[in-house]
Amino acid sequence: MKDSTGRKITYLRLSVTDLCNLRCRYCMPEAGVCAKAHDEMLTEEEMLSAVRAAVSLGVNKVRITGGEPLIKKNIVSICEKTASVPGVKDLALTTNGTLLAGMASDLRKAGVMRINISLDTIVPEKYSYITRRGKLEDVFSGIEAALEAGFRKIKINTVLIGGFNDDEIPDLAALTMKWPVDIRFIELMPVYNSPDIGPEAYINASKIIEALPGLKEDCTDGVARLYSLKGAKGKIGIISPVSNAFCSDCNRVRITADGKIKPCLHRAAEYSIKGLSESKMKDQLARAISEKPERRGELSCASPSGAGRYMNQIGG
Ligand code: SAM
Ligand code: SF4
Numbered sequence: 001m002k003d004s005t006g007r008k009i010t011y012l013r014l015s016v017t018d019l020c021n022l023r024c025r026y027c028m029p030e031a032g033v034c035a036k037a038h039d040e041m042l043t044e045e046e047m048l049s050a051v052r053a054a055v056s057l058g059v060n061k062v063r064i065t066g067g068e069p070l071i072k073k074n075i076v077s078i079c080e081k082t083a084s085v086p087g088v089k090d091l092a093l094t095t096n097g098t099l100l101a102g103m104a105s106d107l108r109k110a111g112v113m114r115i116n117i118s119l120d121t122i123v124p125e126k127y128s129y130i131t132r133r134g135k136l137e138d139v140f141s142g143i144e145a146a147l148e149a150g151f152r153k154i155k156i157n158t159v160l161i162g163g164f165n166d167d168e169i170p171d172l173a174a175l176t177m178k179w180p181v182d183i184r185f186i187e188l189m190p191v192y193n194s195p196d197i198g199p200e201a202y203i204n205a206s207k208i209i210e211a212l213p214g215l216k217e218d219c220t221d222g223v224a225r226l227y228s229l230k231g232a233k234g235k236i237g238i239i240s241p242v243s244n245a246f247c248s249d250c251n252r253v254r255i256t257a258d259g260k261i262k263p264c265l266h267r268a269a270e271y272s273i274k275g276l277s278e279s280k281m282k283d284q285l286a287r288a289i290s291e292k293p294e295r296r297g298e299l300s301c302a303s304p305s306g307a308g309r310y311m312n313q314i315g316g
Pocket of ligand 2: 021027028067118
């Protein structure tokens, strides 16, 4: 389906939980989020109805996200059933990777084709600091398991945080020499006003180019500009949602774990599908897409996101 500005909506980001085993300082508060009652969250059947409804409107790519999707008990079943919805041509999943070592093979067998693993630093103490509780070695084991499981594509997502990991850009980029993975540097978005993240943390992704003199320009892939290092096994992507809004090319719609359609990440507008039949979900999705805002509006420290939720409650 096309929205009112002619953008074709083909990509659904489905959040299966807002809970997480980590507490990344830029994403959510240390105390976590107030767990909602079980009956306020989408059931597995409702998630599948939402996927079918979205597919009937033209969606062909689904990304499972969270919170942390791998803490969800029925995640393999959700993936398997989503992958078998006729019309889903591409099923991807975003994870922090800490639980991936024991699940990569099952997820691949369930039909997950591509996996994104979030990793902001390769210094163990810094990893434990930024996630408030994670162990870097678990993510490395997760990446190794994903490589063995044979996903079509593995991407590492790194949020660029000034004063925290901008000194690690060459070391993080060098992961593409070690493994056949892409690494994508993403500008930090002012969504959660965290006491640990000051204005200096918000830096322009052009820092990546400055820090990697040997970088060769490649092509674009969706919202990412791609580059590579000589002799590398994977590419380096730069995603600049703050300095270079890609609203005019936005092809996505989000559904939160509590059943709210968000046609724009940075706007508060939400359309509820909890408890609806599949055909009513389709009506709500069609309404949300037709009312998708043309642009996200100003986004900076002085003018933070209007998302109205923490990132773990949206899915990124
Ligand atoms: N827990 C999973 C993970 O970390 O990959 C999936 C959910 S997480 C909300 C999805 C992505 O959003 C992660 O790559 C995370 O780093 C990113 N993210 C969270 N808060 C962000 C922010 N303020 N700006 C940019 N990216 C953010
Ligand atoms: Fe959890 Fe992902 Fe948010 Fe980190 S970024 S707290 S892993 S949801």
